[in-house]
Amino acid sequence: MKKYILFDHDGVLVDTEFWYYKAGERALVDIGLTLDKEQYVRDMNQGSGTWAQARAAGIDEQTIGRQRAVRDAYYQEYLRTEAIDIDGVVDALAELSRYVRMAIVTTAKRADFEIIHEKRQISRYMDFVLVREDYRLAKPHPEPYLTGLKRLGAGRAETLVVEDSLRGLNSAVAAGIDCVIVHNEFTRSHDFSAASHRIDTLIELTEIIRR
Template sequence: MTKAIIFDFDGTIIDTETAWYVAFREAYKKHEVDLSLEMYSGCIGTSLHKFNPYEYLMTDLNLPIDRDEFRKAVQLHHSQLMEVEEMRPGVLEYLQSAKQSGLKIGLASSSPLEWVEKYLKQLGIYDYFDCIRTADDVQNVKPDPELYLQTLKGLGVKADEAIAIEDSPNGAKAAEAAGIPCVLTPNSITKTLEFGNSLHRVESLRDLAFSTVFAGAVAQTK
């Protein structure tokens, strides 16, 4: 019996990922360096330990770039791109349906709490979540399962009683490692990456009826 739904944040609820890639790619172009998606994918849905796009030009290519100015320019460009970004299709409907069905709603994000709360409040959906776990709560972010395990604990449910909503391979690996079935909704950047098995894979949640995923939970409330 499914009792909970757990959302990833970046790229799943709102597509911050594409804006980051565009901002970094264009910043790299100014230094005549091509930032491939394959290279950049190393930091999608996880920490910057595997690939740090802020540092690569300086540490790996030894280019004479001011780190602070580079970081500020990328973040400013990302903020400008995000001004026109909206919640991904179907997310609000899933939140509303989950609340009406009596499901517990969690969020597991590799980003800092301050970042996540900022957008959840801007989007007007902060109060939907019963449990929020971020990079501030764990030692290891995705693809490590710790974020999902902490969220399950906070919600008071078992892994087989929850379903995760993810957009990236690192996120999907984390959910799988925690034993949670996963629905994949890749965005325009992550859809080109390689994923493992999933419960469902759709372009957006609008293409997958809530009742299809949570049939047991919906029936239980009738």
């Protein structure tokens, strides 16, 4: 039986992936570029996303830096105004807390995370949260999940990672931790063949950890 769960955040616990994409799209429209969604999803696996297309179009780094700040402002606007809850998440966490200790390991920035969780109950079920500022190398590098293991005092074999993207899956695999992929329409085209399990909702984790 697994004793610990390390959760990714965006797309797993809150429905934010689409709005991050829309913020980048809007920031590029401001400088006359159209963000191709399919290419964005492919680039996202490599950790580049929005700005790969900007660079390919010849946009200079100074402009990209300026528009990155614009994108971040748009994203925070969406976080405050759009519906990003995922049905059943809080109930699933309440049930899972009977069996395991849990934490969040996310590439979200601290400022964004705090906006998201100002009025939500998700964090109350977590031992801790690691945001992007809490480690040096981002997913798909194993450092984020290895940092989570160390913080929990957990072994790889007794831990489960829950992800929704190929980049996150690769991070978990590189850290030597079994990974469950939860369905996310935004990342459904990713190759998840290395995942230990595929689920549609978090409540399905209960049966997995009790096996």
